[in-house]
Amino acid sequence: MPVTNGRRMVELRALRAALAAWLWQRHGTFIVWLPVFLAAGIALYFALPWEPAGMAALGAGMLGAACLSVRLLWPAILPLRMGCGVLGACAAGFALAWAQAHMQPAFPDLPRRAVHVSARVMGVEGQTLRDGTQATRLLLADARFGDGINIGMPPLRRRLLLRLRADDPAVVEAGDRVSVQALLTPPAFPAIPGGYDAQRRAWFDGLAGYGRALEPVSCVHGHDPSGVQGAISHLRQVMARRIRAVLPGPSGAVAATVLVGWDGAIDGPMRAAFADAGLAHLLAVAGLHLAIVMGLVMAVTRMGLALWERAALFWPCRQIAALSALLAGAGYVLVTGSHLPALRSLFMATLAIGALLAGRRALSMRSLAVAAGVLLCLNPENVAELSLQMSMAAVMALIAGFEALRPLLSGWEQAGSWWRRVMARLAHPLAASVLAGGACIPVGMAHFGTVQPWFVLANLVAVPLMSIWIMPWGLASFMLMPLGLEKLALVPMGYGIGVVEWLARHVASLPVARMMVPAMDGVWLAVFFAGLCWLCLWSGRVRLMGVVPIVLAVASPWVTARPVGMVSPDARMAALVSDGRLLTSPGAHPDPFMLREWQRMTGLPAGLLPPDGSAGGVSCRSGGCRLEGAGGDIVAVLAAHGSDRAMCQGRGVMVNLSGMWGCPGMLLIGRFDVWRNGAYAIYDRGAHGLAIYADRQERGDRPWVMRPGGTGMPNLPMAQAE
Structure with a gap:
């Protein structure tokens, strides 16, 4: 027995030594994990169902400072170094989010009438x-x-x-x-x-x-x-007006969107077609558009300088072209409204230009980590927003994916056979579409409850067309506008946009072009990002462990319970889920926003509750409906005359949106409950009964959660000093 124990101790020490050696070999890459844990601390703050006190935020800030001090004082102790890095980044993110939330002025109490x-x-x-x-x-x-x-x-x-x-x-x-x-x-x-x-x-x-x-x-x-911001807004408005004057139809709306960020001009059907075809990113000014603009400016500047003998021989042409591209990119971001994805892309481009000037790799995980860290420090609330999540997921997948594919693609590009070189050229846009689109699919499932299976097919045509035709003519229109000749460039640009519109409509009309799925829960979205970070930020075979949480997160909507009953926060709509359909009432025209959100959460097609009769497992009569379930029944009184007390049978929940009476032995959700607690969702837990969740219970008492009825702070002047 002593010999066995001693052998085990030796094996454990050897294993620990091997793990320490493996970590020390990769400790230089740990810096890319700092924004991940910074985002984790921010997400923790927003996930809390109560508002932390100021002392908690102060304690988090002090903990972050203490971890930084320990990290600097004892850098050679690996467990201490890693633990302080993780704990300090999370604490810093928590403190930043709290500070940003409490810097905002309170919601005012707006007048309730005209x-x-x-x-x-x-x-x-x-x-x-x-x-x-x-x-x-x-x-x-x-x-x-x-x-x-x-x-x-x-x-x-x-x-x-x-x-x-x-x-x-x-x-x-x-x-x-x-x-x-x-x-x-x-x-x-x-x-x-x-x-x-x-x-x-x-x-x-x-x-x-x-x-x-x-x-x-x-x-x-x-x-x-209104200063510089007003001048830029005025410039955008004038440019959008001139673009729409040349291209008055849908093509003009798309042109105004990609050139000056005038996205409100695109109508609903066209926007839906782009979304269903997986081309919605073409309507959001972000990394793709900025890369095209900067790439074109850099190429034209470099070629122009190369044609001048003196500049080609004595001037740093590459550096001049890179700085010119950066200035053009900054101007493009300002003209398009300085939205978050564009700012993130501009910051990444600035780091890439700096690396290019210093002779380093232009695009790497380190530059992405620096950009993400700066953006999270400036606007920590964006960690929960679609734009930042999409951007980070796509760029991280592109960098890691092409890093893994580089040996294969380089071998094909240098191969002797022509068909391999052609395949290598075609593989770049195909790989980019698959990597970026695949990384964004779970994010789209969480925020939209949809999946677009044909996104690769549409992007293989639309993205090259945007790069080699649409955006070059758009840049030419910028240069021709001061001369009043923008029509010469906008008309050809409109031809290219017309092709993309045609492609979006036809791809959106393909079978299962838009698959509705239940929305991914926020916890599972965090699991997905944890797996994606593990898969992209590590190296070697150990990175493949990240596939497990990604698969679990993608499969989670089909194994997570969905609500069987919902009540809108204005107490004007209710819905029951039966036989794979989301049935709403009253009225033949339900609120589109409410209905869209309910469909996003359930992934089900919508229908209407019958005035009298049955629809699946729902039976309605006299203005009331009853849904029988294993955990209990849901009785919904939806009309003012719905007063049939015969529906008060069994156990469960009664939703009464027209009166104050309830059923004995059943929990009542009335108009006053909805006014006080917001929207309701009812889940059937089977033998455990019905579970009821209210919005105020879910969000808690936070600074941004308005009081019942949407009331805010009265807009009163400060008291006079004595």
Whole structure:
């Protein structure tokens, strides 16, 4: 026995020594994990169902500083070094998220009736309504209300998004002062517990709410210029107007989107076709567009300098071309609105140009890690947003994928046979589409509840066409606009856009082009990103362990319980799930946003509850419906005359949206409960009964969670000092 124990001790020591040696060999790559754990700390803050006190955030900040100190004082102790790195990054992310959340001003209490609004215009953009008509949407700052008790109050600290009437003839520009009678609404509550949180997005975007004009707007031009931001917004507006004048149809809307970020001009059917074909990324100015712009500028500049003998012999042509491309990319990002994906891409491009000038690799995991770390420090709330998740997943998969495929592709490119060289050229766009699209599929499942199987087919044609035809003509239109000759470039650009539109419509019409799937839970989305990071950031065979959490996360929507009953946060809609269908009532025209969110969560087609009769496992009569389940029955009273007390049988939950009465022995969810707690979701747990979740229970008491009814802080002036 002593001999056996001694042998085991020796084996354990050998194993520990081998593990330590393996980690020391790779300790130089641990830096790429810092933004991963920084994002984990940020995600932990947003996942909490309560708001941490200031002392907790201070403690997290001090813990991060202590870990950094220990890491610097004892760098040779590997367990201490790794533990402090992980713990310190998580603590720093937690503290950053808390600080960012508490730096925002409180939501104001917006008037509940029509009010006279006067404000300064910060931005103007087009918007296509559901009926296809075009309207203008204004971003307003320093808004004041001119009715009732609001007269004389200080301006709002937050901004408003106001949609003008479609028949309003006014031409509003950034820097103008506007005055209009409008109806305002606060940011909406989530349509379902765990659904999209518009209030959190508005909290960090500095928005107070939304509104629609009830009359034509009164505008005073140029009364209050709004600095550089207003000048850029005015430039974008003028350029979009000139683009749409040359290309008035859908092609003009797409051109204005990719050239100046005027994405509100694209109508719903066209946007849906691009999404179903897997081409939605072409309508979002991000890394692809910036890479095309910078690549074209760099190539043209380098060729132009090479044609000049003196420059070719004595000037650093490559460095000049790289800096010219960077300046062009920065200008393009400013003109398109400086959105997060474009800023992330510009930061990555800046690092790549710096590496190119220093003689290092232009694109690597280290540069991606630096870009991700800086973006998370500046805007930690974006860790939960679609744009950052899509960007990071796609770029990480591209870098790691081409790193793994480099030996194979290099061998084909240098092969003697011509067909292998041709295959190598074709393999690059195919691999890029598969890698980036495959990495984004689980993110799309979590945020949209859809999968587009034909995305590779569409991207193989659309992306090269965007690179070699559409964007080059778009850049040419930029140079021709000062001369008034932009039509010479925009017309050929429109031809290329027309081909992409045709491709999007036809790919979207293919069988199963848009597969609805249940939305992936946020916890499983985190599991997917953990697996993706493991797969992409490690080297060797150990990286293959990351496939396991990725597969589990992708399969999770089909093994996770889905709600069988839902109630909207305004208590105007309810839905029951029966026989693979999402049945809603009352009314033949349910709220499209609510219905879209419910379908995203369940992955089911929609239908209507019958006024009387049965539909699957649901039976309706006298304005009420009953769904029988293993864990209990759900009784939904949906009409004002629904007062058939004979439905009060058995056990379960009663949803009464028309009255205050309930059934003995059944839990009641009434209008007041919905007003107080927000949306409800009901799950059938079988022998464990029905599980009921409310939005306020899911989100907790956080700074961005508005009080019942959407009320905020009164917009009152500060008390006078004595």
